[in-house]
Amino acid sequence: MNKLLTVSPSPHIYGKDTTPNLMYGVIIALIPAILASILYFGWGSVIVISVAVISSVLFEFLIQRFLLQKKTTIQDGSAVITGLLLSLCLPSNFPVSLIILGSLFAIGVGKLSFGGLGNNPFNPALVGRVFLFISFPAKMTSWPEAKGFQTQFIDASTGATPLNIIKEGLGKGDSISHLMDKIPTYQQLFFGNMGGSIGEVAAVALILGLAYLLLRKIITWHIPVSIILTVVIFTGILWLVNPAQNADPLFHILSGGILLGAIFMATDYVTSPMTSKGMILYGICIGILTVVIRRFGSYPEGVQFAILIMNGFVPLINYYIKPKRFGEEVKNG
Template sequence: MEKLIVSLSPHAHGTETVEKNMYGVLIALVPAVLVSLFYFGLGSAVVLLTSVASCVFFEWAISKYLLKVEPTLTDGSAMVTGLLLGMNLPSNLSLWIIIIGALVAIGIGKMTFGGLGHNPFNPALVGRCFLLVSFPAQMTSWPVPGQLTSYLDATTGATPLSLMKVAIKTGDATVLDKLPSALQLLLGSNPNGGMGSLGEVCALALLLGLAYLLWKKIITWHIPVSIILTVFVFSGLLHLANPVYANPFDVIFSGGLMLGAIFMATDYVTSPMTHRGQLIYGIAIGFLTVVIRDWGSYPEGMSFAILIMNAFTPLINNYVKPKRYGEKPAKK
C-alpha cells in the first residue's frame, strides 16, 4: 500500500508539469544543437543521437527489469539527460564510449538513487566526468570545424581554454594572442583551432536558449546570472593583476561555462530551492570554476564545480530556508 504524503499548507496550484518543463529545455537547446550540426555535421548527429537513444534505452531497461516499475520515458527527462551528455562530448567520440557514458549517467547518476527527483547529482555531468577521468585522451581531442575528413578521422586543434591554460603555466601572455576575439567566441568561430565539445561552439546560441527558458519561466535568472557574473568579476580581477590571465569576456564565452550555467546548474533536483540559496550556489560554482580552470589539472572546471555544489545543495536548503507561512518575526 502506497503512502500519500501531503506537505503542509499553503498549497500552490499551477499548470507546470515535469513533461512541460523537460520539453521546454529540449526546445531551448535547439539553437545550440543546430549550430553544432552546422560546424560538425555527421559527427554531431552521430554523437547526439547515440547519446539520447542510449539514455532512453537504459532508463527503460533499468526501470522495467531491475527496479520493476513502470518506465516513465514520456516525461522527457531521459532525453534531456542524453542531449546534455551529448552536448558535453567531442564530435569524434567513439560510439562505445558514448554508450558507456549514457549507462553511467542513467544507471549510476539517476536510477541508482530512485529515478527522477531523487538524484543528488546532475546525471549528464556524472556521465561526462566519468568519461573524462576514464578516457582523458579521447575526451580531450577536439576536431577543428570545417576540417572533418570523416566521423572518427578529424583534424584536431587547441581550444581557447587550453591556450589559456598554457599561458598560465608558462607565464607567457603572448600565447593569448592566438585566442579568437570575444565576438568570434560569442558567435561560434575559432579559425586557429578546435572549439571544444558540441555545446561549447556558440555562446550566442546558448544565450538564446536562456532567453527562452526565462520567457517560459522554466528557470529563474538567479543561478545562471550569478555564475556568469562571478566568473566575469573574478577573472577580471585576475586579468588586471596579471595579463597572463585572459580577459573576462574571453573567459565567459569559452568552454562549457554557458552550457553549464544555463542548462545543468539550474537542474531542479540538484539545485537549491530558494532564490537566496540559488545565489549562494551560483556564486560558489562561478568561483570554483575559475579556481579549477586557472590552477587545476583540467582546462575546464565547470562540470566539477557544479557536481561539488550539487553535494552542498542539501546543506544550503537546510540553512537558507524561506520564512514559514504565518510565522511572526523574531523579537529583537
C-alpha cells in the same frame, strides 16, 4: 442520483505545468545549441547527439522495466535531457561505444541508482560526462576544429580549445597578450567558431536558450546570472591585478562550458537549491570554484567539477538557507 460525487481536499483547480511540460521546455531551449553544433561539426555532432539520446532513453527504459521492475518514466523527457546534455559536452569525434557507456553510467549510476527522477543528488549528465572524462582522458581531450558543416565523422585535424591554449601557454611561461593572438577573436568565440565540445561553442545559441527558459518561467534568473556574474567579477579582479597572467572576463565567459553549465546544467531542478537565496549562493560558489580550477587547478576547464561539487552541497544549502518567512520583518509604527 446514482453518480457519486467526488470529494477531495482543496484546492480544486491546478496549474498547467506538468513535469513533462517543463522537461520538453528545456529540450526546446536546447534546440539552438543543437543546430549550432550541427552547423559547426556536421555529421559528427548528429551522430553523437542521437546516439546519446537514444541510448539514454533506452537504458532508462531497460533498467526500469527489467532490473527494477517499476513503471517506466521515459515519457517525462528527463532521460532525453540527460542524453542531450551529455552529448553536448562531448567532442564531435567521440567513439560511439563510449557514448553508450557514458549514457549507461549517467542513467544507471547517476540517476536510477539513487531512485530515479527527483532523488539523484548529482546531475546525471555531468556524472556521465565526468565519468568519461576521467576514464578516457585521451579521447575526451582531443577536440576537432569547428570547420563548418562536414560529413565525415572522425576528423583527422584536432586542435586545442582556447582554454587549453591559455593553460598550456601560461604553463610554459607565455604571457596572455602573446597567447591571445593564437585564439579565435571574440566574435568567433561568440558565434562558436572554435574547438570544443559540440554544445558549448556557440554562446549565442545558449543565450537564446536562456531567454526561452526565462520567458517560459522554467527557470529563474538566480543561478545563471549569479554564476556568470561571479566568474566576471572574479576573473576581472585577477585580470586587473595581473593582466599578463590572466585572461580577461569576456574571454572566460565565452570560452569553455561556462554558459552551457550555467544555463542548462547548474539549473537542473533536482540538483539545485530550492530557495532563491540558496540559488544565488550556489551560483556564486560554482563561479568561484570554476575560476579557481581554471586558473589554479590542473585542468583547463572546471565548470563540470564545480557544478558537481556544489551539487553535493545542495542539501546543506537547503537545510540552512530558508526563504524569508512572512512576518519576519516587523515594521514599527
